[in-house]
Amino acid sequence: MTSTQQTGVPFERIRGSPGFNVNNLECSICHELLWKPVACRTCETPFCSICINQWLINHPNQCPNQCQIFAERKCPPFIVKLLSQLQIACFYQSTGCNEIISYEGLDKHEIECNFQSQQCPGCQLQIIKEDFDNHISNCTSIELTCQDCKIVYKRGDADRKHTENICLKEQLRQLRDEYKENKREMHELTLQLYEIRLLNRKEFIEIKLIEIAALADKRDTSKHQQ
Numbered sequence: 001m002t003s004t005q006q007t008g009v010p011f012e013r014i015r016g017s018p019g020f021n022v023n024n025l026e027c028s029i030c031h032e033l034l035w036k037p038v039a040c041r042t043c044e045t046p047f048c049s050i051c052i053n054q055w056l057i058n059h060p061n062q063c064p065n066q067c068q069i070f071a072e073r074k075c076p077p078f079i080v081k082l083l084s085q086l087q088i089a090c091f092y093q094s095t096g097c098n099e100i101i102s103y104e105g106l107d108k109h110e111i112e113c114n115f116q117s118q119q120c121p122g123c124q125l126q127i128i129k130e131d132f133d134n135h136i137s138n139c140t141s142i143e144l145t146c147q148d149c150k151i152v153y154k155r156g157d158a159d160r161k162h163t164e165n166i167c168l169k170e171q172l173r174q175l176r177d178e179y180k181e182n183k184r185e186m187h188e189l190t191l192q193l194y195e196i197r198l199l200n201r202k203e204f205i206e207i208k209l210i211e212i213a214a215l216a217d218k219r220d221t222s223k224h225q226q
């Protein structure tokens, strides 16, 4: 799991009363709370690093504030200090996490949060991390492959698609197929062997015929010479 922040952190997730105007900590690109900010060297405006990097893809070297050229610098320390005083609700509050975390600890918490969800490859539902292993070993939509007969079936269909009887029948069918295949191969090999023998015999006869012809020629020429 990686960081959940695609842009800034929504202001609604700030908890408690920070004692200063959080609107000053808004990213002017995504209009959310600055997340891992960097700033423009010229105008010192901070932006979420994700936001400014996306912006720079479409506007190379341009500052969103119309500065001559965008060069990145560290976010001004007073902004970093204000951000660090904030308390933020976990991204996974919608799936049940009630943690309120300091701005600086947010990333680490969310990467490890037990309430982040993952899609089940079977039923396609979003399952929270804590329940995931348990869900995977019980979900009726998960596909299983039998090691013996290689039939693929959904766990929930086992009593229709993969009973002990079906499994044994399938193994038997595969054995028969294998036997048939072996038999066919044997037959082909025998045929090949037969052809080779035939060829050898044919060659042998041809050689003999040539020898006989040569012998006859010799006899003819010696007759003429006499």
Ligand SMILES: [Zn+2]
Residues within 6 Å of the ligand: 007, 008, 027, 028, 029, 030, 031, 032, 034, 035, 047, 048, 051
């Ligand atoms: Zn932003």
Ligand SMILES: [Zn+2]
Residues within 6 Å of the ligand: 040, 041, 042, 043, 044, 045, 063, 064, 065, 066, 067
């Ligand atoms: Zn600028």
Ligand SMILES: [Zn+2]
Residues within 6 Å of the ligand: 090, 091, 092, 093, 097, 098, 099, 109, 110, 113, 114, 115
């Ligand atoms: Zn959490």
Ligand SMILES: [Zn+2]
Residues within 6 Å of the ligand: 120, 121, 122, 123, 124, 125, 135, 139, 140, 141, 142
């Ligand atoms: Zn499932």
Ligand SMILES: [Zn+2]
Residues within 6 Å of the ligand: 146, 147, 148, 149, 150, 151, 162, 166, 167, 168
């Ligand atoms: Zn089986």
